[in-house]
Amino acid sequence: AQSVTQPDIHITVSEGASLELRCNYSYGATPYLFWYVQSPGQGLQLLLKYFSGDTLVQGIKGFEAEFKRSQSSFNLRKPSVHWSDAAEYFCAASNAGNNRKLIWGLGTSLAVNP
Amino acid sequence: GAGVSQSPSNKVTEKGKDVELRCDPISGHTALYWYRQSLGQGLEFLIYFQGNSAPDKSGLPSDRFSAERTGGSVSTLTIQRTQQEDSAVYLCASSAENTDTQYFGPGTRLTVL
Numbered sequence: 001a002q003s004v005t006q007p008d009i010h011i012t013v014s015e016g017a018s019l020e021l022r023c024n025y026s027y028g029a030t031p032y033l034f035w036y037v038q039s040p041g042q043g044l045q046l047l048l049k050y051f052s053g054d055t056l057v058q059g060i061k062g063f064e065a066e067f068k069r070s071q072s073s074f075n076l077r078k079p080s081v082h083w084s085d086a087a088e089y090f091c092a093a094s095n096a097g098n099n100r101k102l103i104w105g106l107g108t109s110l111a112v113n114p
Numbered sequence: 115g116a117g118v119s120q121s122p123s124n125k126v127t128e129k130g131k132d133v134e135l136r137c138d139p140i141s142g143h144t145a146l147y148w149y150r151q152s153l154g155q156g157l158e159f160l161i162y163f164q165g166n167s168a169p170d171k172s173g174l175p176s177d178r179f180s181a182e183r184t185g186g187s188v189s190t191l192t193i194q195r196t197q198q199e200d201s202a203v204y205l206c207a208s209s210a211e212n213t214d215t216q217y218f219g220p221g222t223r224l225t226v227l
Binding site: 032042043044045046049051090092094098099100101102103104105106107 | 145147149156157158159162164169170173205207209214215216218219220221
C-alpha cells in the first residue's frame with residue numbers, strides 16, 4: 001500500500017539553527033512529492049514540490065528539499081530557522097494522472113526556541 | 115483572486131443528526147478533493163471529483179458519507195447519522211486541469227456531541 005512516513009512527531013530547534021524534517025515514502029513508482037505547512041489557525045500552504053529532474057528543489061520561505069530515490073526520502077531543510085516557522089509540517093505524495101489525491105504523513109510539529 | 119472557501123467554519127451537532135459541509139473551489143478548477151484531518155489519524159483522502167463526477171470515492175469511511183458536485187463548481191459533503199468519531203476538520207482542495215498544486219480551503223471543524 002502507498003504510504004508516507006514522517007518519523008519525527010515533534011522537533012524543537014533554536015532560532016537561527018538549521019532544520020531538517022524527514023519524510024520517507026513507499027509507492028509502486030516514484031510519486032510526486034510535496035511539503036505543506038499548517039500554521040495555527042491557518043490553512044495548508046504548499047512549500048515546495050518535486051516531480052522530476054533536479055533532485056534539490058527550492059520552495060517558499062527559504063525552504064528546500066532533496067529527493068533521494070535510493071533512500072525513498074524527501075527531506076525538508078532550512079539553513080536558519082525563524083520563530084515564525086513554528087508550525088505543523090506535512091509531507092505528502094501523489095501519483096501522476098488525473099487523480100492527484102494526496103497521501104499524507106502524520107506531520108511533524110516544529111517548535112522554535114528564542 | 116478568491117481562494118477555496120468552505121462553510122460553515124465550525125459546526126457542532128448532536129450524535130445521530132445529519133450535516134452538510136460546503137466547498138466553493140477556485141473558479142475554473144476542474145478537480146476537487148475532500149480530506150479529513152483528525153487527531154491520531156492525520157490527513158486522510160475522502161473523495162475526488164473531476165468535473166461533476168467522482169471517479170474515486172475510496173476514502174469515504176462508511177456509507178453514511180456522501181458527496182456531490184454540481185455545475186463543476188460547488189461541492190457538498192453530507193454525513194448522515196453523525197457519530198462522535200466523525201469529529202474532525204474537513205478540508206476541501208481544488209486544482210486546475212493538468213496541474214499538480216492543490217489549493218486548500220480553511221476547513222470546517224465538525225464536532226459531534
